[in-house]
Each structure stands twice: as structure tokens, then as C-alpha cells.
Amino acid sequence: AQKVTQAQTEISVVEKEDVTLDCVYETRDTTYYLFWYKQPPSGELVFLIRRNSFDEQNEISGRYSWNFQKSTSSFNFTITASQVVDSAVYFCAPRSYNTDKLIFGTGTRLQVFP
Amino acid sequence: NAGVMQNPRHLVRRRGQEARLRCSPMKGHSHVYWYRQLPEEGLKFMVYLQKENIIDESGMPKERFSAEFPKEGPSILRIQQVVRGDSAAYFCASSPGTGDTDTQYFGPGTRLTVL
Numbered sequence: 001a002q003k004v005t006q007a008q009t010e011i012s013v014v015e016k017e018d019v020t021l022d023c024v025y026e027t028r029d030t031t032y033y034l035f036w037y038k039q040p041p042s043g044e045l046v047f048l049i050r051r052n053s054f055d056e057q058n059e060i061s062g063r064y065s066w067n068f069q070k071s072t073s074s075f076n077f078t079i080t081a082s083q084v085v086d087s088a089v090y091f092c093a094p095r096s097y098n099t100d101k102l103i104f105g106t107g108t109r110l111q112v113f114p
Numbered sequence: 115n116a117g118v119m120q121n122p123r124h125l126v127r128r129r130g131q132e133a134r135l136r137c138s139p140m141k142g143h144s145h146v147y148w149y150r151q152l153p154e155e156g157l158k159f160m161v162y163l164q165k166e167n168i169i170d171e172s173g174m175p176k177e178r179f180s181a182e183f184p185k186e187g188p189s190i191l192r193i194q195q196v197v198r199g200d201s202a203a204y205f206c207a208s209s210p211g212t213g214d215t216d217t218q219y220f221g222p223g224t225r226l227t228v229l
Contacts, residue, residue: 035217045157045205045220091156095216100147100170102218104156 002027006092006105013082014113020078021108023092027073029053031097034068034075039107040088048090051075082112116141118208118221119188126227127196135191135224139208146189147218148181151203163189196228 003026013019025034036048049061051068058067063080075094079086089109093102119138127133139146145164149157162170163183174181178196183189193200203225207218 033216037220043203043225044222045207047217047219050217093157100145100162100216101159101173102147102149102157104149104158106156 002029002094002096002103004092004094004103004105006108008108009106010109010111012111012113015084016081017112018078018080019082019110019112020076021090021092021110023075023077023105025073025075025092025094027094027096029096029098033095033097035093035095035102036066036075036077037091037093038088039091045091049077079110082110084112084114086110087112118143118206118219120204120206120221120224122224123222124225124227126229128229129197130195133193133196133200133226135193135204135206135226137189137191137206137208137221139189139206140210140219143208143210143219145209145211145216146183147207147209148189148191149205149207151205151223153202157205160191193226196226198228201226201228 005024032053034051038046065078067076089107091107092105095102118140121136147162148160151157159173161174161181166185178194180192203223205220205223207220209216209218
């Protein structure tokens with residue numbers, strides 16, 4: 001069975017602080033794909049990043065960076081110098097290699113205050 | 115290039131009525147997925163379709179719910195005889211293919227309220 005855990009229910013930071021969102025994906029599969037989506041207050045879902053389980057190279061894109069450690073099943077997402085517009089619910093959503101359905105975590109609500 | 119389109123954005127139905135939700139995938143995408151989001155929860159997979167075929171409906175309730183993706187036109191999620199528990203946001207996603215091209219892009223959702 002697969003399990004996605006986003007232990008942080010809500011995080012509040014002040015603008016310009018760095019913030020890391022945690023996600024743990026427990027699975028027996030050796031191949032899987034990991035996705036992060038953002039849901040701002042307007043309600044739509046915005047795709048942020050996709051990573052493959054066989055690629056552990058971490059990545060930085062602008063203010064976003066990702067840290068994937070297969071040994072601990074963690075796929076964490078960091079926003080550097082947060083801005084008020086980053087306020088949203090962030091979902092980790094892995095997918096096993098042999099299925100088409102995304103398994104969504106319960107989400108982490110990020111509030112960035114000015 | 116237009117994104118995934120869903121309509122209506124908001125739908126209000128009385129108990130016992132039918133709800134029809136529409137989804138037009140992104141141009142060039144032939145795979146459509148439906149998810150449901152209950153209040154304060156994450157999204158739950160419902161069904162995966164390709165043109166004229168249901169590929170995986172393991173998340174669909176056994177009764178009252180059906181989905182189709184005809185050769186022409188949008189994908190339709192149909193809920194018959196709605197009940198208050200059907201109130202939720204229904205999201206459609208599309209992808210261009212499978213494997214490395216299977217990133218799912220979501221529409222804005224349809225918020226269904228059952229009175």
C-alpha cells in the first residue's frame with residue numbers, strides 16, 4: 001500500500017523568510033513519480049514540479065528548490081524569500097509507475113504575511 | 115494555448131436532480147482524469163479516460179456516477195440523483211500521454227453545491 005504524508009497542516013511565515021514543506025511517500029515501488037501542486041485561494045490547481053524516483057539530483061528554479069531523498073522517502077519543497085503571493089495550499093502528489101492516478105496528500109496551507 | 119477548461123464553474127442542484135460537469139482537455143491532450151475534493155481535504159482520484167474508453171474507474175462510486183469522453187466534444191462527469199454528500203469541487207486534468215509525458219494539468223474545477 002502507498003501512503004503520502006504531509007505532516008505540516010499549516011505554516012505561517014513573514015515575507016522574505018524561507019520555508020520548507022515536507023512530504024513523505026511510503027511505497028514498495030522502486031519506480032515512481034512525484035509531483036507538487038499549488039492551490040491558491042482562487043481554487044485552481046497549478047502544477048509546480050515533477051520528479052522521477054530514479055533521479056535524486058536536487059534542483060533549483062528561481063525561488064523554488066526541491067530536495068528528494070529516496071532513502072527516507074522524503075520529497076521536500078523550499079521557497080526562498082517567500083512572498084505574499086506564495087500563500088496557498090501546497091499538495092504533494094506521487095504516482096506509482098504502474099498506475100495513472102495521483103495520490104494527493106492532505107496539503108499544507110502556507111500563509112505569508114507582509 | 116488554452117488550458118484545461120471546465121464548465122460550469124459553479125453548479126447548484128437540489129437533492130434528486132442530475133449534475134453534468136464538462137471538461138475540455140488542453141489542445142493535443144488525449145488523456146482525461148477526474149478528481150473530487152471534499153472541503154478541507156486533498157483530491158481523490160475518480161476516473162481516467164481516453165477517447166471513447168474508460169481506462170481506470172477504480173475511484174468512482176458504484177452508483178449514480180458515470181463518465182464519458184466521446185470521440186467529439188468534452189468529457190462529461192454525470193451524477194444522477196445528487197445527495198448532499200456529493201457537494202464538493204470536481205477537478206478535471208489532462209495529459210498528452212503516458213510515461214514521461216504524463217504530467218497532469220488541472221482545470222479550474224466545478225464547485226457543486228447540493229441543497
